[in-house]
Amino acid sequence: MIFLKSKRKDDDFLYFEIIRPIIENKEVQSMEQFAQHGGISCLDHSMYVSYTSYLICKRLGYDFHAAARGGLLHDFFLYDWHKSSEDRPGLHAFTHPGEALKNAEKHFELNPRERDIIVKHMWPVTLTLPKYREAFVVMAVDKYCAVMETLAFWQKKKLLAFRSLRAFV
Numbered sequence: 711m712i713f714l715k716s717k718r719k720d721d722d723f724l725y726f727e728i729i730r731p732i733i734e735n736k737e738v739q740s741m742e743q744f745a746q747h748g749g750i751s752c753l754d755h756s757m758y759v760s761y762t763s764y765l766i767c768k769r770l771g772y773d774f775h776a777a778a779r780g781g782l783l784h785d786f787f788l789y790d791w792h793k794s795s796e797d798r799p800g801l802h803a804f805t806h807p808g809e810a811l812k813n814a815e816k817h818f819e820l821n822p823r824e825r826d827i828i829v830k831h832m833w834p835v836t837l838t839l840p841k842y843r844e845a846f847v848v849m850a851v852d853k854y855c856a857v858m859e860t861l862a863f864w865q866k867k868k869l870l871a872f873r874s875l876r877a878f879v
């Protein structure tokens with residue numbers, strides 16, 4: 711599998727185990743059909759954020775389980791945000807964290823850290839400060855990933871790796 715690099719092998723296997731119950735969910739997989747930034751799907755973006763946040767939190771001794779799970783679900787809003795709809799009043803930037811949390815709670819049991827990660831990831835656009843340090847990590851990583859994707863710095867190799875990871879889990 712392309713994704714596994716020898717130096718991160720243990721990290722990667724643990725990551726697969728943590729996200730397995732989430733990535734196997736059909737609704738989560740349906741994020742693939744929605745574009746996020748620069749032609750990257752919402753699912754690829756969410757995995758990019760989740761995996762990067764997981765690695766950072768693991769190195770820092772933070773709750774990497776919550777970072778991986780919350781990161782994967784942070785944009786679980788399930789619509790094409792580029793198209794407006796009368797069913798969705800309000801600006802996407804303000805409303806989608808709440809929508810993602812609502813969907814996530816429908817399918818998974820979340821702890822307070824995971825809920826905070828999802829609902830506060832747009833700070834400072836949404837005014838309430840994240841409560842947990844893992845939520846700060848995901849909030850910052852989400853912005854970093856969005857910039858990388860929008861400017862097309864996202865490496866094709868990495869994208870293929872995430873696709874093979876999804877096939878693996």
Ligand SMILES: [Fe+2]
Nearest residue numbers: 784785806831
């Ligand atoms: Fe978001």
Ligand SMILES: [Fe+2]
Nearest residue numbers: 755784785852
């Ligand atoms: Fe995001």
